[in-house]
Structure formats: C-alpha cells, structure tokens
Amino acid sequence: MVVTHRTVEGIDVIALSGRLMMADVAQVRQRLLDVVEKGGGKLALDLAEVGFMDSSGLSVLVSVFKAARLKNGEVVLLRPNPTVRSLIELTRLQQIFSIFDEEATALARLR
Amino acid sequence: MVVTHRTVEGIDVIALSGRLMMADVAQVRQRLLDVVEKGGGKLALDLAEVGFMDSSGLSVLVSVFKAARLKNGEVVLLRPNPTVRSLIELTRLQQIFSIFDEEATALARLR
Amino acid sequence: MAMTRTISLAIESRPECIELLGGAVNGLCGLTALPPADVAQIELAVVEAVNNAVEHAYHGEPGHAVLVEFRLSPEAFSVSVRDRGDPMDPLQLTAPVAAVKPDRADPETWPLRGRGLSIIKSCMDSVEYHVGDGQNTLTMRRTLKGSRPA
Amino acid sequence: MAMTRTISLAIESRPECIELLGGAVNGLCGLTALPPADVAQIELAVVEAVNNAVEHAYHGEPGHAVLVEFRLSPEAFSVSVRDRGDPMDPLQLTAPVAAVKPDRADPETWPLRGRGLSIIKSCMDSVEYHVGDGQNTLTMRRTLKGSRPA
Ligand SMILES: Nc1ncnc2c1ncn2[C@@H]1O[C@H](COP(=O)(O)OP(=O)(O)O)[C@@H](O)[C@H]1O
Ligand SMILES: Nc1ncnc2c1ncn2[C@@H]1O[C@H](COP(=O)(O)OP(=O)(O)O)[C@@H](O)[C@H]1O
Numbered sequence: 001m002v003v004t005h006r007t008v009e010g011i012d013v014i015a016l017s018g019r020l021m022m023a024d025v026a027q028v029r030q031r032l033l034d035v036v037e038k039g040g041g042k043l044a045l046d047l048a049e050v051g052f053m054d055s056s057g058l059s060v061l062v063s064v065f066k067a068a069r070l071k072n073g074e075v076v077l078l079r080p081n082p083t084v085r086s087l088i089e090l091t092r093l094q095q096i097f098s099i100f101d102e103e104a105t106a107l108a109r110l111r
Numbered sequence: 112m113v114v115t116h117r118t119v120e121g122i123d124v125i126a127l128s129g130r131l132m133m134a135d136v137a138q139v140r141q142r143l144l145d146v147v148e149k150g151g152g153k154l155a156l157d158l159a160e161v162g163f164m165d166s167s168g169l170s171v172l173v174s175v176f177k178a179a180r181l182k183n184g185e186v187v188l189l190r191p192n193p194t195v196r197s198l199i200e201l202t203r204l205q206q207i208f209s210i211f212d213e214e215a216t217a218l219a220r221l222r
Numbered sequence: 223m224a225m226t227r228t229i230s231l232a233i234e235s236r237p238e239c240i241e242l243l244g245g246a247v248n249g250l251c252g253l254t255a256l257p258p259a260d261v262a263q264i265e266l267a268v269v270e271a272v273n274n275a276v277e278h279a280y281h282g283e284p285g286h287a288v289l290v291e292f293r294l295s296p297e298a299f300s301v302s303v304r305d306r307g308d309p310m311d312p313l314q315l316t317a318p319v320a321a322v323k324p325d326r327a328d329p330e331t332w333p334l335r336g337r338g339l340s341i342i343k344s345c346m347d348s349v350e351y352h353v354g355d356g357q358n359t360l361t362m363r364r365t366l367k368g369s370r371p372a
Numbered sequence: 373m374a375m376t377r378t379i380s381l382a383i384e385s386r387p388e389c390i391e392l393l394g395g396a397v398n399g400l401c402g403l404t405a406l407p408p409a410d411v412a413q414i415e416l417a418v419v420e421a422v423n424n425a426v427e428h429a430y431h432g433e434p435g436h437a438v439l440v441e442f443r444l445s446p447e448a449f450s451v452s453v454r455d456r457g458d459p460m461d462p463l464q465l466t467a468p469v470a471a472v473k474p475d476r477a478d479p480e481t482w483p484l485r486g487r488g489l490s491i492i493k494s495c496m497d498s499v500e501y502h503v504g505d506g507q508n509t510l511t512m513r514r515t516l517k518g519s520r521p522a
Contacts, residue, residue, distance in 0.1 A: 021244070022273050023237035052244065052262075054269045055337040062332050069329050083262040090344055091337050095324045132394070133423050134387035163394065163412075165419045166487040173482050180479050194412040201494055202487050206474045229392040230382040241403060242379040242444065249399020253391060294392065 003031050011110050012039045013103065017049035020057035028057075032064045041073020042110040044103065048079035053087060065096065074098075076106050114142050122221050123150045124214065128160035131168035139168075143175045152184020153221040155214065159190040164198060176207065185209075187217050226295040235276045235286040235305075243290055244269050247301075250292055254299060254366060264299065264364055267345035270338040271303040271360050279307030279358060298347075300363040309353045315339060376445040385426045385436040385455075393440055394419050397451075400442055404449060404516060414449065414514055417495035420488040421453040421510050429457030429508060448497075450513040459503045465489060 001018040012035050020028060036043065045061065047053075065075040076098045080088060088094050100106040112129040123146050131139060146154065156172065158164075176186040187209045191199060199205055211217035231246055233239035247268045251261040272288055280286045289304040325331045343349050346362040353359075381396055383389035397418045401411040422438055430436045439454040475481045493499055496512040503509075 019241060019244070021237070021241055021269065022276070023241065052265070052269075054266060054273060055335070055341055056273060058337065059334045062334055066329050066332060082259060083266075086259070086263075087266065087341070090341060091333070092324055093333075096326050096332055130391060130394070132387070132391055132419065133426070134391065163415070163419075165416060165423060166485070166491055167423060169487065170484045173484055177479050177482060193409060194416075197409070197413075198416065198491070201491060202483070203474055207476050207482055225388065227386075227389050227392055228384070229389065229396065231396070232380040232382075234378070236377075238375065239377050239379065242377055242400060242442070245399040245401075245403040246379065246381070246396040247399065248402060249395040249397065250392060251395075252398060253395040292392070 001028055003028060005035060007039070008107060009111070010040050011042045011044060011107055012036075013044045013046065013107075015046040015049065019052040020050055020060070021052065021054050022056040025056045025060055029060045029063060032060065033067055036064060036067045036071065036073070041068040041071030043068055043073065043075045044078055044100075044106045044110060045075060046078040046103070047084055048081070050084055051081065053084045055087075055091070058087065058091060058093060061097065062093070074110060076100060076109060078103060078106050112139055114139060116146060118150070119218060120222070121151050122153045122155060122218055123147075124155045124157065124218075126157040126160065130163040131161055131171070132163065132165050133167040136167045136171055140171045140174060143171065144178055147175060147178045147182065147184070152179040152182030154179055154184065154186045155189055155211075155217045155221060156186060157189040157214070158195055159192070161195055162192065164195045166198075166202070169198065169202060169204060172208065173204070185221060187211060187220060189214060189217050226293050228291060228293050231290045231292070233272075233288055233290075234284060235280040235282075235288055235307075236284045237276060240269060240272050240276065243272055247292075250294070251299070254294070256299075256366065260364075263345040264301070267342045267362055268301055268303070270341050271301075271362065274310075274338050274360075275303055275305040275307065275358075278310065279305040281308070295366075297367055298363055298365050300361060302359050302361045304357055304359045306357055309358045310351060312351050312353075315343075315349060315351050376443050378441060378443050381440045381442070383422075383438050383440075384434060385430045385432075385438055385457075386434045387423075387426060390419060390422050390426065393422055397442075400444070401449070404444070406449075406516065410514075413495040414451070417492045417512055418451055418453070420491050421451075421512065424460075424488050424510075425453055425455040425457065425508075428460065429455040431458070445516075447517055448513055448515050450511060452509050452511045454507055454509045456507055459508045460501060462501050462503075465493075465499060465501050 001024040004015040006013050068075050078100050112135040115126040117124050179186050189211050244265050247265045275288045291302045293300045347365050348363045350361045394415050397415045425438045441452045443450045472481055497515050498513045500511045
C-alpha cells in the first residue's frame with residue numbers, strides 16, 4: 001500500500017494505491033492519523049488506485065473520520081472503484097462519507 | 112474446450128476455444144482425428160480463442176498432423192495468441208506447422 | 223465436465239498471507255464465467271472469513287494453519303474456511319445484524335467493526351458454520367447458474 | 373513487506389484438477405509486478421510439472437495428492453511440486469535434451485512427448501529435483517527483479 005500526501009490550500013489530499021487489507025491497516029491508519037493531527041482535519045482520500053479493500057480497511061477510513069471530526073473536520077472519498085464503492089454501500093457507509101468523482105468538487109465541499 | 116467445425120471448399124476449418132490441457136486431450140484428439148479421417152486431410156486449426164495450451168495440447172496438434180500427412184494433407188495453424196505462439200516456438204514446432212494470421216492465406220496454402 | 227473439482231489452500235495465520243489467498247481466489251474464479259463484479263464479491267467474502275479465523279479463532283497469533291477448500295461444479299462455487307482455534311458462537315451467524323444505521327451527525331454510530339459476517343452473507347448465496355473434531359468450518363456457497371436475488 | 377510469504381495448494385491426481393492449479397497460479401502471479409507474458413510462462417511451467425507428477429509419478433492413477441507450494445518474496449517467486457509416487461531419474465533433468473530438430477519432411481522426427489522438462493527449464497530461472505522421505509519435490513524459481521537471460 002503506497003500512501004501519497006499533498007496539501008491544497010490547507011486541505012490534505014491523500015492518495016492510496018494498492019490493496020488495503022488487514023496486513024496494511026496498522027501502518028495506514030497511523031499514517032492517516034498523523035496527517036489529521038498535524039493538519040486541519042480536512043481530508044480528501046483518493047481511492048482511485050485501491051484495487052481491493054476489506055472491512056478492516058473500511059474501519060481505517062471510519063477511525064480517521066472520527067479523529068477528523070474531533071477537529072471539526074471531515075473526510076471525503078474520491079473515485080472509489082466499483083468494487084470498493086459496493087463495499088461502502090453494503091456497509092451503508094455512504095451515509096457518513098461523501099463520495100466525489102472530481103477532486104475539485106471534493107475540495108469545494110471541504111473548503 | 113469447444114470445438115467448432117466447418118468446411119470451406121474441401122478444407123476443414125476447425126476452431127478451438129478454451130484451455131487445451133491434459134484433461135481435454137483425449138476428447139479433442141479423437142474429434143480432430145475423426146475430421147481427418149472423414150475429410151481430405153487438409154486442416155486449418157483456428158487457435159485464436161485458445162487462452163492456454165500445454166505440451167499435452169501440442170502433442171494433439173502433432174498427432175493430428177501425422178494423421179493428415181498419411182493422407183498427403185497438412186495441418187496449418189491460425190492466429191495462436193502470444194502465449195501459445197511462444198510455446199510453439201519454444202518447442203520448435205514452427206518448423207513443421209505453418210502459422211497464419213488470415214484464414215484466406217491459410218486456405219490458399221492448403222488449396 | 224459435469225463433476226465437482228476441489229482444490230485446497232493453506233496459509234499460516236499471518237495477516238500478510240491473506241493477500242495470497244485473495245489472489246488465488248481471483249484466479250480460480252477466472253476459470254468460471256462469473257463477471258468481474260461477482261468475482262470481487264467472492265474474493266471479499268473469502269478474505270473476510272479468513273480475517274475472522276486469524277483474528278478471532280487464533281486471536282491474531284501466527285503459527286497456526288488456516289485451510290481454504292474450493293469446490294467448483296457447473297452449478298456452484300463453494301468455499302470452506304477451516305481453523306482449529308476458538309470456535310465462534312453460531313448465533314453470531316444467525317442473529318439478525320443489530321441494525322444501527324450510521325448517522326452522520328453522531329460518530330458513536332459509526333461502525334469500527336462487526337461487518338465481516340454481514341458482508342459474507344450479502345456476497346454469497348448461503349453461509350453455514352460447523353464445529354466438530356476440534357475444527358471449525360465456515361462454508362459459503364455461490365450459485366453459478368441463473369440469476370441470484372440481490 | 374520484505375518477507376517471504378507462503379501458500380500451499382493441494383489437488384487430487386486427476387487431470388481435471390490441474391486447471392484449478394493453473395487458475396490459482398495465475399491469480400497469485402497477479403499480486404506481483406510480472407507482465408502477462410511472464411505470468412503465462414510461470415503458469416505453463418507449473419502445469420507441466422503437475423502434469424508430470426500425475427502422469428509419471430502416479431501413472432495417471434487418481435486418488436493421490438499433488439502438493440504445490442508457492443513462496444513469494446520481493447526477489448523471487450518459487451514453486452515446489454511434491455508427489456509421493458515413483459520418483460524421476462534425476463538425470464532426466466540434467467541430461468542435455470536430445471536435440472532432434474523437427475524436420476518437416478520426416479514425421480518420425482515430430483515429437484509427441486518429452487517436452488515438459490525442457491519447457492519448465494526455459495520458463496524458469498532454476499529447477500531442482502529432490503527425493504527423500506518418500507516424497508519427490510521439483511522446485512522451480514523465477515527471479516522477480518532485474519532482467520533475466522533469455
Ligand atoms: N472464525 C471465527 N472464529 C471465532 N469467532 C468469530 C469468527 N468469526 C467471527 N467471530 C465472532 O463473531 C463476531 C462478529 O464477526 P464479524 O461480523 O466478522 O465482525 P468483526 O470481525 O469486525 O468483529 C466477532 O467479533 C467474533 O466474536
Ligand atoms: N514428476 C515426475 N515423476 C516421475 N518421472 C518423471 C516426472 N517428470 C518427468 N519424469 C520422467 O521424465 C521423462 C521426461 O519428462 P518430460 O520432459 O516432461 O516429457 P514427457 O512427460 O512428455 O515424457 C518422462 O517421460 C518421465 O519418465
């Protein structure tokens with residue numbers, strides 16, 4: 001799992017790439033929580049290059065959102081592939097995560 | 112493995128589709144030998160839809176060519192995919208099988 | 223070939239090895255006529271079941287074996303996940319999922335876990351759990367022919 | 373993850389089951405950065421090795437086990453095929469292949485068999501055979517990093 005981080009006008013944009021499974025969870029969670037801690041708590045997570053995610057991966061997204069919320073921030077998701085999108089819907093997490101196809105729209109929402 | 116047979120001006124054109132492995136060898140060999148026996152011994156084997164072939168599959172092609180040769184015929188191959196083509200080259204069987212990309216050229220050769 | 227063919231896979235109970243099972247399942251499903259979205263569901267169900275064996279049956283301890291058996295027939299694809307660790311309370315499987323609807327305004331309702339079994343049930347057509355001889359077996363089945371209920 | 377991960381697969385010695393191994397190998401290779409042509413070579417080598425175990429070690433008899441173990445490390449992909457049947461004469465592996473060049477004009481030179489081991493050797497970077505404890509193991513290795521000699 002490769003994690004790439006950049007900042008756009010105070011918003012953290014993080015791209016994940018690879019398979020997000022139990023083996024990667026501890027490392028990715030820590031990396032994302034660090035970003036929340038150091039930043040403003042507004043995160044766009046780009047999932048376009050995540051080919052597979054299981055429920056342990058979802059729990060990372062949820063715990064990062066919880067941490068962001070403590071800073072009055074938010075986590076939104078960008079471009080999940082159909083498989084990941086259906087996992088999100090299966091677990092009804094589209095109720096809490098807004099999902100965007102365009103980075104610009106996601107950034108506008110977080111601004 | 113699906114075997115489809117048609118005749119074009121006395122030439123037998125046979126398309127194979129699927130994976131040609133040890134489990135399919137007996138059935139496919141018999142089917143092709145029947146065609147040789149009943150026909151003129153001139154066969155174009157269309158391999159475009161063969162996704163995988165092992166050495167037991169190759170041995171089917173060779174034994175069918177041997178049978179065709181006894182009738183002064185020939186077996187030519189059409190459109191093997193890159194994997195099958197490299198198997199044929201690995202085993203130097205391009206020395207005995209002519210390989211064509213166009214059915215028309217193959218038929219012209221057999222005529 | 224109107225027969226059932228079986229292949230058994232085994233990994234050690236380490237999270238890093240679960241990806242290997244996922245890859246193998248993917249390749250096995252590639253032998254069927256299942257569309258990619260269905261293959262992804264089956265891969266997900268198997269990974270969730272193996273996660274559970276590693277995390278709950280073996281409490282995250284490495285050094286134990288998780289066995290996965292695939293049976294492929296023209297009608298169905300069935301997968302058994304076996305462990306020799308602590309068994310699951312079978313009620314976990316049959317009890318209706320506590321229907322806490324995640325509420326955007328209330329982070330307390332955001333689920334951090336407890337999703338594995340319900341994912342497995344939605345991805346597969348049937349799921350059974352059997353305990354016996356010191357071995358626990360979760361068997362999942364996916365019909366290959368005809369349409370399946372959403 | 374700079375570690376070696378292992379997965380073991382087992383089938384019965386029936387030709388119909390060999391396709392399952394081929395599918396699983398394909399999926400496992402999909403976890404590496406290997407290009408499709410290289411994956412196809414590895415699948416072919418594994419299928420040839422398993423064909424040999426079924427055909428020669430077990431003389432085509434069903435009911436025996438063929439075990440295939442994959443070890444994936446950042447440097448290499450290695451595969452062991454194990455049987456408990458009649459061992460191979462190790463000279464088969466080391467002896468130079470009788471270089472009969474197929475001659476179009478002479479069907480006597482057209483090979484009907486005897487290609488499996490040479491295919492395995494050309495598809496993989498190293499091949500070893502080991503007999504011991506009633507078990508025969510053919511181990512093949514393919515380097516993942518850097519270019520490999522043609
Ligand atoms: N293979 C298993 N062995 C033992 N216990 C299990 C197993 N699978 C599930 N369980 C139990 O069932 C509960 C619910 O499982 P699940 O729905 O997968 O959610 P989670 O794994 O996130 O807790 C687990 O917390 C565990 O107590
Ligand atoms: N796994 C094996 N167990 C026993 N004998 C083997 C095995 N693999 C190969 N052999 C022997 O080596 C010979 C050459 O094998 P191979 O090159 O694969 O060609 P083929 O299988 O077509 O004969 C076989 O005929 C057999 O005698």
